[in-house]
Amino acid sequence: MRLVSVSRLQPGMRLGKKIYSDEGMILLSDGVELTDSLIKRLGRIDIGYVYVQDSLTEDVVIEGMLQDETRNQALKVIKTQFQDMSGASGITKGFYHLDKKFSGVMDSILDEMSAQETPMIMLLEMHTADNYLYVHSLNVCLYTLVMAIAHGYSKAELRVIGLGALLHDIGKTQIPVKIVQKPGKLTDEEFRQMQAHTEIGYRILKDEPNIPLLSAHCALQHHERIDGSGYPRGLKGAEIHEYAKWIGVADSYDAMTSSRVYKKAMLPHQAVEALYVGSGTLYEQRQLELFRDRVAIYPLGLTVKLSTGQSGVVVKIDSTTPHRPVVRILTGPEGEPVAPFEMDLAVMLSVVIVDVAN
Missing domain, CATH: 3.90.105.10 (Molybdopterin biosynthesis moea protein, domain 2)
Known part of the structure; x- marks a missing residue:
């Protein structure tokens, strides 16, 4: 396909x-x-x-990062819990049902991803943007776990960072929907209210039984940036917990690659390029390098043009060289149809992808 x-x-x-x-x-x-x-x-x-x-x-099969049943169950739990909280009278209310529901989802996700030989960040299933928050929360969790697994964290550490990623935006349940889902640019006052979701999320999670305090700090710090330009506290470098830095990369990437009312989604390679603009200032270079090596920047099924003038479709991605996929050539340098054949860019090092169809 x-x-x-x-x-x-x-x-x-x-x-x-x-x-x-x-x-x-x-x-x-x-x-x-x-x-x-x-x-x-x-x-x-x-x-x-x-x-x-x-x-x-037709032989190109696109697999998701999770089984459909696991993904749908996770989205159901996120939606149900977040909607319940949106109707709460105030942020000081205890949400003691979070530990059982979200911990169960987290265990299922970890079991599936840990069983994969080399989990990679793939272009995920197509969803509507009716309520971006639910899908975004799950995507950021999956992307963060791919990086965390590659980094070598223990299972206990993966659970903490996974919960932090899954719940990083929980504070938005207490922000007016008209602001969270506003299709245009926020006013200064609206942006101030939106920024408050980090501190609200921390206050919701810090006293939750069985939700690690460090997961709450992930919600607090995921918008901090290493040059001090982030919020809510303008923390710099080592002042920001490493888990929150991973989540910040995943959060930014998913925001770029998701369609919204007011913007078109970037393709993965475009989003990775945009992230690298902030290397060493917004994000840690070593984290971006690991992220780049775990993301399929040219997704399966994508039509690409090569430096030879030929065009084709990405049909295979090797986890060791995800930026050098196998391309099935379908047209020649002049755009003429040719008998399909495959070119492995990990072998043909002189050939590069110069454009994609979008």
């Missing part, structure tokens, strides 16, 4: 992967034939890219 921008979809194409709501419910099943009305609907619900079936790449 291929990854195609919604703006390039044509009637008659068939979906290659399901499209989900923010609650994990299936909106469109794989195999559905796209019509003009369905394509327009995808545009209205802020889906930037979809996978479509394609006879030339």
